[in-house]
Amino acid sequence: EAGVTQSPTHLIKTRGQQATLRCSPISGHTSVYWYQQALGLGLQFLLWYDEGEERNRGNFPPRFSGRQFPNYSSELNVNALELEDSALYLCASSTGLAAYNEQFFGPGTRLTVL
Amino acid sequence: GESVGLHLPTLSVQEGDNSIINCAYSNSASDYFIWYKQESGKGxxxxxxxxSNMDKRQGQRVTVLLNKTVKHLSLQIAATQPGDSAVYFCAGLAGTDKLIFGTGTRLQVFP
Structure with missing residues (x-):
């Protein structure tokens, strides 16, 4: 069974640009979570989607947004990129609505903002 | 605010020894905790x-201990192997839908 996949693996942008990151969950999983992992820091919760709806978001500005498609894949968009947005962005998927359900992580997208 | 963390940044152990990685949390309402392992380049x-209704749980070579009185949990790895080298995160559940992660502890295993 394929795990969570993310694309691209690496992404290099300049300040002010927009970045789009993609995630495909494990087959059968309806929930997708997005996390930011800055260097030397833990994972910071960004967004949670389930059944196409945003269920919760972390303490990030509105320029971080996303969506979930009918096939449960998800996109994270970061507008007006800033240098401090450079981080590893991790996507996780799970079954069901509660974070009690085990989250399976993808390998991440390394975003570098120059 | 909510937080989970207070890890040592790096823990170095000899192969074959037991490892203990510690984590503290601040939200007394947290009732579910997870330990994650992150190897280099992977999620x-x-x-x-x-x-929270348990104070100990065992897996294969790993044991998690939870002390709700002092809001502390630990991960014990028995007979640590080189393949255990990674960053270990604890995470606590805030409410029903959001995991709060600690900053992580890097475990280095020496031969």
């Missing part, structure tokens, strides 16, 4: 979880 991988 976090679930190791073991524990609910």
């Amino acid at each position: 976090p991988q679930f190791i073991i979880d524990i609910r």
